[in-house]
Amino acid sequence: MNTEKEGKTTAIVAYLTMVGALIAMSMNSDPKHDFARFHTRQAFGLHLFFLGFALFLSQWFNAYAWYGLYICYIVLWGYGFIGALTDKTNPVPVLGPYFQKWFTFIQ
Secondary structure (H helix, E strand, C coil), X not given: CCHHHHHHHHHHHHCCHHHHHHHHHHHCCCCCCHHHHHHHHHHHHXXXXXXXXXXXXXXXXXXHHHHHHHHHHHHHHHHHHHHHHCCCCCCCCCCHHXXXXXXXXXX
């Protein structure tokens, strides 16, 4: 298996739930791939963003806020996932550059 394919597999796994992001972190521990690291940070940030706002909205119920959260999450997740599938390293809009800066512990 070549290294580009292996890094792409790790990047795709990162977008499959929060558990997938944690698995991708361990998959990228021995042979480090910049592509996988980039997408693992993006996916981890997106999942954390969703979970954090979902916890907040569980206390303050507003149906429209939930719709907004899901639409925002699905659009950003789709943007990142398609980027991983097409071998692009474009950060997700608005939050992506912050994810790269905040989650430097993901190697």
